[in-house]
Amino acid sequence: MTAIHAPGYPEARVRARARRGTAEVFPPVDAYGRRLLGAGDETAAGGDEWAGDELDSARLVPPVFMPQRLEKLIDLGREPVHDDVDLATTIGGFRSPLPLYVSAFGSTRVAHGDAGLAASRQAGRLGLPMVIGENLVPVGGYRRAAGAESPILARLRAYTQECPPGLGGVVVQQSTEDADSEVWNLVYSDPSVRDLIESGRLAFELKTGQGAKPGLGGMTVVDAADARRLADRFAVRDVLDGDGWLRCATPGTFTEEILRQQVRFMRNNFPRARVWVKFHPGRDVAHAATTAWQAGADAVTVDGAQGGTGWAPRVFLDQVGLPLGECLRRIGRPEGCLLASGRIWEGGRAVRALALGATAVGLGRAALLAVDEDADAGLIRLVEALALEARLLISALGRYRADALTPADLWWPGVEPAPERHVVPIGGRA
């Protein structure tokens, strides 16, 4: 190395790539399995608080006049308070006490073992719908020898043991590689899942993409032994400078007709399961969502660029995909049940997403962190805090149901408000 320097240039990054090559395309391997990744993290890692995205820059703006509060007052016969906000809703065909669901985490290491189980138990206790992520079966198998339960069955059982009757539901994702393992068929014909099917609490989610790496399939880091074991099902590549192997799932090929027919195929083949579809934050997300609803999807999930728990190339984390707020803006008034996920952990961002048309919002990284903090009740407490905040905010807006929120409840700095109605001054003195 000579003594040349390039002040103001990302010299350190260039030098790191010169040393380690393709391994620098990814976050440090030693953080894999411990660090949860999503857009904004790389810049925030510099020490500053994450500045937020377009959705966070909106302010919730209560009006002065609140006709819906009057309706509630008449209904109750007393002044309404925040406890009177009814957050119960239907999410993709499932009754839920809150407009919240637990997002998918699949075969990524952070969700392995206890964390995935703890999240399942707590989501069940809360009665919140829960998504079981992709690639669990091709990686962890479906049924194992007596005494050992596969990851997917263990999560299903943990959830159903805790979930109150008539609430919640389990959503099982299937990626291209899962389709090779016929995950939906395995689940649908499994006698241990009968109760969920008969009570209308099983859904299948067609996963077409994810927020953290739009246009790519799932990625994890595996050791050499797993790399050999998985090589016939996944693309496994030695690009991490000897620190492990990159395991890539394929994203799958979709056109409007392929999506429409796959949704119909799901309805035809699994008539007693609900159909969910998950999209990455693609520029045509509104067209895609409409296609899915019209083909009969019970719910469409949009994972904003801030979504993600697992492994993603650095360049995707900060430079690829629409932010969640822009996805919601493009979709506009949804034609069906719209679910939104991406960096949601507290009431403000959740309520803003609901105001932009979402029926419910998903907890991904937040759920994993919460169960990591307390495996028995961490997620429950996190959800209680979010629900309280949501009730405070929604009641402040003069509304008493989550689906009563509208984009008029939001204001963006610098955006011209709609022209005010011309009014003739009344009262006062000339």
Added chain:
Amino acid sequence: MHQTDHLSRQATQGPRPVPLGEHLVASTTRAAMAVQQETLYAAREFLRGRGFTELLPPLIGPVTDPGGRGAKALDVDYYGHPYKLMTSAILYKQASLRGFDKLFYIAPNIRVEPPETAATGRHLVEFHQIDVEIAGATRDDAMEVAAGLLTHVVQHVLDTVPAVLDELGRDSLAFTELLTGKFDTCTHAEAVQRLRGGGHPQSADAEIDWVGEEHLSREADRPFFVTDYPKGSRGFYDREDPRHPGVLRNFDLIAHGGYGELVSGSERESDYATLVTRMRESGENPAKYDWYVKLVREGIPASAGFGMGVQRLVRFLTGLDALWQVSAYPKLPGVVAP
């Protein structure tokens, strides 16, 4: 037989299965086997007379017919490779056209059907099909062969084992219209309309459901064809009608009297790019079908064909209440049986 909790709560249609030892000595089983034997004889006679070659089908392969309606294929470990027991040998039928213009199998198939189908009286996990494929044929050609085959088998059984049918209480008058009249045809869309008109909530985008199929079957006095199923309700190998996108050039032959579907068939897709796209539309990964996709890329003949369910046909002939009664070794969906 061991019933799962689910099934013990759910009434199955008709008589309940008895232990295998009792079933094998039952008079109905002996009668059904006599009818089955004549059925297979007549089917072979008819098809050989029309220039078909009988091949013996494969039992396992790296992939099988992905099927539909939630049925699952069984895995076997084949020298460390995950292989499937055949749910149907459709992919092999198409491949075989390279050497045989007109072929058929009497093919054993295994489909792990969802337990809820145990109550339909029309599903077994292990069953057999008279599996026919004709190079260069249209849907009409295949329908003509299917109708001819059914008529021939019915006539042969009435001629050879009338006493067996009498013993079972099956009135030969039930087949009069079948033997004299032409089979009617209605489209899937028309069937949906009829069912909806009768108050049954049949989806326009999906297979006719079990209840709907039985309803249509009971209304008829002879077998009839349903054609033009919507894409998304059938496998990727059923050819899409180029003049009516979204509609398949396929058919079912439904028996009258509540016995339901006997035959499923179609013109087959043989164009490589269309087939790969159709695979994606049905959620399949073309790479999984490597051997088949390569063969299609090299070129396979256009064709039409069908599968006629042997047990369903024998049940229709015997008039027995449930499909399990016409199998020597019945395996009902969701029921663990020897």
